[in-house]
Amino acid sequence: MPKKPRVRFAPSPTGGLHLGGVRTVLYNYLFAHQQDGQFILRIEDTDQARYVEGAEQYIYDCLAWCRLEPHESPAVGGPYGPYRQSERKSIYGKYAQQLIEQGHAYYAFDTPEELEAMRANFKTEENPSPQYNHIIRKMMRNSLTLPPAEVEQLLKDHTPFVIRINMPENEDISFHDMIRGEVHFNSSQSDDKVLLKADGMPTYHLAVVVDDYLMKITHAFRGEEWLPSAPVHIMLWRYFGWINDMPQWAHLPLILKPDGKGKLSKRDGDRLGFPVFAMDWKDPASGEVTRGFKEMGFLPEAFINMLALLGWNDGTEKELFSKEELIAAFSMDRVHKNGAKFNFEKAKWFNHEWIKRMPDEIIAGKLRAQAKNKLPDEKMTRIASLIKERCTLLTDVWENAWFFFETPADVDVDSIRPRWNSDKRNFFSEWTTEIKETIEWNAMTLESKFKELAASKNIKPGDVLLPLRIMLVGKKIGPGVFDIADIIGKEETIKRVELTLARL
RNA sequence: GCCGCGUUGGUCAAUCGGUUAAGACGCAUCCCUUUCACGGAUGAAUGAGGGGUUCGAUUCCCCUACGCGGUACCA
Known part of the structure; x- marks a missing residue:
């Protein structure tokens, strides 16, 4: 029996959580839950210069909103903690040291200025960005070029140094990617990346390998x-001798900007008027707030459904998936290789579909949060069922329901006037008199009485239906007029008709 | 520049050698509805280019073009 998978999402807490990040979380989550595995959240905060106040908490909030919570994380703990790399600092040095002893890494004493000079010196038209590789390293100040005694002395003097990986020359490095299949590289193309920085912190490269190993990650x-x-x-996995424990890799396609090419960025959202972050993000330095999908009126169910389908499908025509259905249907080998342009219109369609499918009580809850005067639950859910299909975003809910709660202040009488006459005026004043006596107050009775009266006065119902709607709602929108009259009640219906009559 | 990855309608995409190349979003027209929406019907719109392999290529291989990603003591 295969091992239960352990997967991780390892963000660096530097700002808002991007769409693509949430999708990575989602695929991790789906994969883990499908196979009864564990989903781990690890905070990659090794770059102290990029520390942003509140960013970590924000990630928890986003995952909570999306209902994609990890089994292990800095917040909930777990058997392989700590889960914050800054708290694991002491671990990495030991491993870097081990690599040096084995000759797989070396000390480099080059200052930032020296590196800059190197890049400037070797920069040519054919090679605009020279790398610290197997050729260049021979010309730099490191423990490979310096006499051992000098290295020892430099170390003793606490000269700042970094530890670099010693990449082999001309070796084939290939691996199987779950999405892309076999991927090949030549080791000469990679430079001697820094493993341990001068401040003693590991770079991503060292930390990701050490932590994935220590945390027993099976799929990355x-x-x-x-x-x-x-x-x-x-x-690194080879040098450490852990290659048999290396996780299976899957490199997810990028989410691209809708116009042009390239990775979708926060700026694209600002420019084109749609969110890119899961939730509102307030930059603590500038105070600037970037809108999120949540605050824009998205349902988390719709948000993850939309994200899941951006780069993956189950091969059928099904597009609407609950989280449970996604867990059952997801497979990494059906994830696309190519990037997908983000389409906000389609995102809104998903939300619309999800709102329509939402239980009335949930929508009624949104209503309750905004309405000043509370209606009975029965009416709330009825309103919800009436307006759901008219709402693309949650912010549309109130726009489509406010007239159930308050008398319209602005009434579009200009839409009534052109065809207004005394017959119609008489009709409405008679109708209000009639309904005052009506005992049975419901949409059906209201409609039949209305039409009967119109017929008796030789008026086509259609000629008075639109005026009635405008009287009750203020404009030409909304569900059936008699449903509206039913819900707002006799008194309010008569009040609104008379109010408008007075303005005509 | 070099390395890697990719390329089916405007967008998301199905197809795992043989189809009139699905479906969805958006768009257009129509029906339903004497509002708005929902729903229904119809339509326009697709395999980057060139070579192979094959009885047969969107599908497999190669080249070209184009796009993207990477090329930091950032992740």
């Missing part, structure tokens, strides 16, 4: 932008 899913550094990570 990340964005396609990581594909070029895969050979470095694979070399």
